[in-house]
Amino acid sequence: xxxxxxxxxxxxxxxxxxxxxxxxxxxxxxxxxxxxxxxxxxxxxxxxxxxxxxxxxxxxxxxxxxxxxxxxxxxxxxxxxxxxxxxxxxxxxxxxxxxxxxxxxxxxxxxxxxxxxxxxxxxxxxxxxxxxxxxxxxxxxxxxxxxxxxxxxxxxxxxxxxxxxxxxxxxxxxxxxxxxxxxxxxxxxxxxxxxxxxxxxxxxxxxxxxxxxxxxxxxxxxxxxxxxxxxxxxxxxxxxxxxxxxxxxxxxxxxxxxxxxxxxxx
Amino acid sequence: xxxxxxxxxxxxxxxxxxxxxxxxxxxxxxxxxxxxxxxxxxxxxxxxxxxxxxxxxxxxxxxxxxxxxxxxxxxxxxxxxxxxxxxxxxxxxxxxxxxxxxxxxxxxxxxxxxxxxxxxxxxxxxxxxxxxxxxxxxxxxxxxxxxxxxxxxxxxxxxxxxxxxxxxxxxxxxxxxxxxxxxxxxxxxxxxxxxxxxxxxxxxxxxxxxxxxxxxxxxxxxxxxxxxxxxxxxxxxxxxxxxxxxxxxxxxxxxxxxxxxxxxxxxxxxxxxxxxxxxxxxxxxxxxxxxxxxxxxxxx
Numbered sequence: 001x002x003x004x005x006x007x008x009x010x011x012x013x014x015x016x017x018x019x020x021x022x023x024x025x026x027x028x029x030x031x032x033x034x035x036x037x038x039x040x041x042x043x044x045x046x047x048x049x050x051x052x053x054x055x056x057x058x059x060x061x062x063x064x065x066x067x068x069x070x071x072x073x074x075x076x077x078x079x080x081x082x083x084x085x086x087x088x089x090x091x092x093x094x095x096x097x098x099x100x101x102x103x104x105x106x107x108x109x110x111x112x113x114x115x116x117x118x119x120x121x122x123x124x125x126x127x128x129x130x131x132x133x134x135x136x137x138x139x140x141x142x143x144x145x146x147x148x149x150x151x152x153x154x155x156x157x158x159x160x161x162x163x164x165x166x167x168x169x170x171x172x173x174x175x176x177x178x179x180x181x182x183x184x185x186x187x188x189x190x191x192x193x194x195x196x197x198x199x200x201x202x203x204x205x206x207x208x209x210x211x212x213x214x215x216x217x218x219x220x221x222x223x224x225x226x227x228x229x230x231x232x233x234x235x236x237x238x239x240x241x242x243x244x245x246x247x248x249x250x251x252x253x254x255x256x257x258x259x260x261x262x263x264x265x266x
Numbered sequence: 267x268x269x270x271x272x273x274x275x276x277x278x279x280x281x282x283x284x285x286x287x288x289x290x291x292x293x294x295x296x297x298x299x300x301x302x303x304x305x306x307x308x309x310x311x312x313x314x315x316x317x318x319x320x321x322x323x324x325x326x327x328x329x330x331x332x333x334x335x336x337x338x339x340x341x342x343x344x345x346x347x348x349x350x351x352x353x354x355x356x357x358x359x360x361x362x363x364x365x366x367x368x369x370x371x372x373x374x375x376x377x378x379x380x381x382x383x384x385x386x387x388x389x390x391x392x393x394x395x396x397x398x399x400x401x402x403x404x405x406x407x408x409x410x411x412x413x414x415x416x417x418x419x420x421x422x423x424x425x426x427x428x429x430x431x432x433x434x435x436x437x438x439x440x441x442x443x444x445x446x447x448x449x450x451x452x453x454x455x456x457x458x459x460x461x462x463x464x465x466x467x468x469x470x471x472x473x474x475x476x477x478x479x480x481x482x483x484x485x486x487x488x489x490x491x492x493x494x495x496x497x498x499x500x501x502x503x504x505x506x507x508x509x510x511x512x513x514x515x516x517x518x519x520x521x522x523x524x525x526x527x528x529x530x531x532x533x534x535x536x537x538x539x540x541x542x543x544x545x546x547x548x549x550x551x552x553x554x555x556x557x558x559x560x561x562x563x564x565x566x
Contacts, residue, residue: 035450036407040387041415044400048391073343077384077427078449082405085388100380100392107377109363111311116377126314129360131306131353154359155352169349171307171356 001027001052003034003083004059009246011059017257018264026057035079038086050086055264056094058087058103060243093266096219096242104242105217110175117213119224119237125176133165133172150177182228183238186210187249189221189259194252201228204235213240220263223248267292268559269328271319271361272337273299279337281541285552291560296326298338298361302353309364317364330368333559337537338362338376371559373467374536379513383536384428386452390533396508398531401455401522407446412453416441420456422481433482456481457522457530462495464502464519465540466509467554471502474543475523492546501529509534515558 004011011028018026029037042048084098099105107113111127128134133151152159153168160166161177185196186206193207193214210224223244226235241248249256268286272279274297286293296319301307304322313330320326338361342354366377382389387405394400404415405426415421416438425431426449435456436444444451461483464473475495479488497505509517518538522530544551 038450039404039406039408039411042387042390042394042400042403042405044390044394044402046391046395048387070343074427074429075449077429078425081385081426082387082450084382084385085391085405088385088388089391100382100388101377102381107363107366108359109311112363112366112377115367127311127363129307129309129311129356129363131308131356134308154356155348171353171360173356173360 001029001034001037001054002057002059003029003031004057005030008059010244010249011057013246013253014057014257014260017261021261022265031076031083032079035082035086038082040082040085040089048089050090053090053092055092056087056090056097057260057264058083058094058096058098060103093264095221095260095263099218104219106240106242109173110239113217113240114237116217117237117240118216119209119213119240125236128174129171130174131171133170134174144176148176148178149174177227177238178229181238182230182232184226184228184235185248186224186226187222187244187252187256188214188219188224189256190263192255192259194255196248196251199232201232201235204228204232206235213237217242221260267294267329267332268556269294269296269326269332269334270336271296271298271334273297273339273341275299276337276339276539278539278541281544282335282552282555285544285549286556289549289553289556291556294326297321298357299341302341302350302357307357307360309360311363311367313364313368319361328364329370331370333371333373334365334368335373335555335559336361336365336376373515373555373558375513375515379536381428381536383533386424386426386533390454393508393531393534396511397504398508399528400531401457403452403454405450405452407450409441409444409446412441412446412451413438415453421453422456424452424454426450426452432485435481454532457524459522459524459530462497462521462523462529463543464495464497464505464521465516465538465543465551466505466514466519467516467551468558469506470554470557471497471506472543472547472551472554473497473502474546494547497529505534512536516555 002011002015015026015028039051087094088098105116146162149162150159151166151172151174153166154171156168158166187194188210193211206226214222219242223241225239227238228235270293283295300321301319305320307319309317317328318325338358340354340358342351345351362376365372382392390400390403406412422433423436424433461476464471473495475493476483477491480486483490505519514536518535520532540551
């Protein structure tokens with residue numbers, strides 16, 4: 001069973017691979033549709049059953065339409081509770097199996113997600129949350145140039161590098177990002193990882209570092225985006241996507257999809 | 267000094283402020299509704315010593331080494347204005363992230379505790395594995411499955427998520443007629459007996475027995491009697507251990523005490539509304555909370 005929103009390209013691509021490789025058409029359901037499929041029996045003495053017990057590929061449960069009203073949110077929370085339980089307890093393989101703290105350990109704060117992943121011990125860019133766009137003197141007392149700060153309007157999602165302003169009226173989150181930085185995406189599936197560019201960055205060990213981060217975040221499938229300096233001598237985490245988009249995984253999709261199928265077939 | 271962060275419409279938050287003040291504790295209160303309505307915020311991770319929350323009347327500097335009692339209730343889902351909704355979401359995200367990261371004492375620290383109370387079957391499985399007696403349950407959208415469970419004895423219907431809802435006994439006939447088209451249903455085997463509510467704060471346990479004519483003593487018009495209660499020592503130790511295991515400093519535990527003496531565990535609430543119990547106990551829960559906030563060393 002694939003649980004994904006309509007139009008999720010990774011879910012569609014994986015469903016096609018399942019069809020091609022196993023001659024089985026996977027069920028693709030939204031979160032509410034999927035939750036209605038499950039029956040969960042908990043005896044209270046340590047035994048339980050989840051039916052149906054089948055391999056799961058979970059994608060981000062957004063369900064924007066349901067979130068528009070309070071009633072919709074209540075129903076969505078109920079469905080999410082069922083799927084969270086079913087995916088946690090099922091004996092079948094699950095990508096990405098939820099944790100005791102939620103569907104993933106990712107936070108809306110990029111800095112917190114980095115801290116949880118263990119990557120932030122190496123280096124982290126400060127993250128500033130504010131109700132208004134920060135003034136120049138409020139960004140950083142250590143004198144980081146203004147041009148190194150990017151702000152995102154948390155309502156519209158628009159991003160702009162200072163001194164420009166993102167579209168919207170806030171609130172904002174702002175991070176330090178050096179201009180001219182290169183970015184490398186590493187896709188992790190289980191204990192395997194692939195860089196998506198062909199640039200020689202072998203000495204940075206991004207695959208193993210990404211794998212360790214995904215393990216700490218409790219996920220099987222993730223994309224870690226690294227900011228690499230101009231000399232290709234150092235890299236710091238720039239973004240962690242626990243539900244990668246297709247464009248992030250496309251360059252290595254054949255390896256990634258094969259690895260996903262290997263896990264789902266266990 | 268203790269920072270108390272919450273809503274001025276939350277009776278538990280108001281109760282904490284009142285009792286803490288009566289105990290002579292210095293408390294800096296921040297009303298999040300006032301921050302969203304006419305104030306603002308600046309919270310930085312890692313903290314740079316310049317973080318603050320503001321209402322239209324004052325700006326409160328947020329000390330990363332301070333002690334925080336927080337009841338962050340995100341009201342975004344009940345806002346009509348998209349601007350106000352965005353401010354609630356932005357503030358609760360920012361504050362939760364900042365409180366997760368600072369080295370000061372935070373009860374309960376966002377991001378560091380289990381949230382499976384919002385997935386009741388998972389929560390019940392966890393509690394059973396932790397050594398507590400938990401009534402059996404079934405969660406399904408299939409009428410036949412639910413009916414099979416209900417035919418084997420009385421059941422109550424409960425919310426699956428963490429949403430506040432009144433538990434009710436539901437019989438087979440009502441279940442046959444129920445509209446199951448929208449949400450799954452969670453049924454739990456009904457346990458007759460008195461209710462016991464126990465609040466764990468660190469290693470302190472404060473329990474009360476509630477004798478009620480209603481299935482859910484929190485609602486209904488039936489007669490209710492409250493009496494201080496002492497849990498069996500091994501049960502008290504277990505819930506202290508499990509509270510800690512869930513990453514919590516404080517939790518509200520619900521039990522049913524069956525006539526045969528079995529304490530059936532219904533749930534552990536990570537953000538207990540404890541004010542009513544505390545009033546009857548003369549403020550002992552708040553005292554423990556303040557003790558926890560002021561005497562234990564900070565942990566990041």
